[in-house]
Amino acid sequence: MLHSYPKRVYFIMLALTAIVATFPLWGASVFGGQSDFILEKLTLMLILALFAMSLDLLVGIVGLVSLGHALFFGVGAYTLALASPDFSPASLWWMLPLVMVVSAVAALVVGVLVIRTKGIFFIMTTLAFGQMLFYLVSTSPFTGGTDGVFIMFRPSLAVGETTLLNLDDPRTFFYFCLGVLVAGYLFLRWLTRSYYGQVLDGIHDNEHRMQALGYATSGYKLIAFVIAGVMAAIAGMLAAMQYGFANPAQLGWHTSGEVLMMLILGGMGTIFGPILGAFTYEILLFVFEHLTTHWPILMGLTIIVAVLVLPRGIAGLIIAPPGKAELLKTSLLRRLAKGGRKPRTDAHPHQAVMPKGRAES
């Protein structure tokens, strides 16, 4: 089946989740004073993973490459910033629905206009809408221009007078973001395996045939566009809560491009891949920034190599790990280590050619 993966995928994802989730327990003893800073970084990675995952619904599942997805990320951030009262925290109980409704309307309006275009035209029209909003918020006085808007108080989650979750506490906010990410993952996993997901697979493979069968494909694509937009806006809202401000950079095309790179790095169309992509991208970024001021060169090279070596991203590496023979073939180092001798042929070359686990995927 298309969206079922070998057991090891779930095992690895659960193990990684456990490592990240227990960070507040072991972080301080490993990283010492740095652990607060790393917790903040991890929170941001969780938020970006949600953002990348929402784009995967469009790019990987439906096959619509959007270069304007940050628009909705920004809509989430600015909705929070502009709707928050100045001298008291907003309640998440109405802030979250508000962000979802505003972003759904925005996605519906943009979607109706762009959904009929295909390929490069879809890329260009989504880019155009993203840039329109970018220039709108960076020149309007009510959005604070290029400075953006500060959020004085993080929204609170309370029932009556009792606070359910104190989101001002970095640890609590970290777990809150982790919870939202897991919920988002389970939602998308359910969606892609539903009857509706099957229609999206059909559109991805052969939209024309879907129409000839009688499907109004634009409607189904529009629904996916709105869902992706709302999820991106939730991520944007969380990011604004984390940073404490909404900024035009959050919705510019740089952000759209970055999240697309996370998606490609992680593996498109897998839903869990973009999570790995977001973490990998941010970790690489962190390392490269510390190595050199010319980090974009290193980043670019890494992405190019990743695309060449891992066409299906990190997720592809887990779904179908290369067999021993394949590694032997490609590993020049090993051949050199053997002193130029021919590598021994595998006992079962035919089995080795087929990467393990492909049959299960």
Place this chain on the structure above:
Amino acid sequence: MNQEPILATHGLTRRFGGLVAVNEVDFDVKPHEIHAILGPNGAGKSTLINLLSGEIPPSAGEVRYRGKPIQGKSVRQIARMGIGRSHQKTNIFPRLNCLQNCQLAARIHMGGVFSSWRSRQQAREVNERALEVLETCQLVHRAYTPAADMSYGEQRQLQIAMVLATAPSLMLLDEPMAGMGREETAQVTELLASLTDRYTLVLIEHDMDSVFRLADRITVMVDGCVLESGSTDQIRRSEKVRDVYLGRHHEEVMA
């Protein structure tokens, strides 16, 4: 056979620039018949099918389906009215398995995606229908194979299964046996022959044996015009057809 035709065209014309691909064609299909369209390459057969399924709009003339004009309607609307078609090129969903391909086809004609979500009963019916057409097309053993991993012949059969899954009242098949081996062709011919009591078919096919074996009526097209139309025997006896089409065809075979 004096039944009302299920589909009829009057003066149907399609121009591509200066080329008249389909020229004033009058054509009709009666319920439960197999109406084959023959003609050399470039005769306008596929263009005619595309006009009938709404894939391209006609330049002039009209198409009536069950007495109502359908030109101007979208491919999707015409499909929903019960005209199902297969394409000359293999046109399936490669990453989905055989069963899912047929489920997608069946579901939209059985209440749609979202009612399948609500009602288990309907989801089950879709599943049953998909399995039923796979059985008709002898693909049950391939139900869980991704379409991309099947042989070319099986993919062509899957195409027919998908059209059947939509339970069309009229099927337009554009060269269903194109590129198939002799054995597979015979198999598909048998399959199509078994459908006549339940379905109405318009069939474009180059394989003469299959056409004369299957068709109730044949329309021969040359250069966008109808050269001759009639029963299989009439076409076989027709001098005009022999000269223009069969003659040339046989010469090719001799050469």
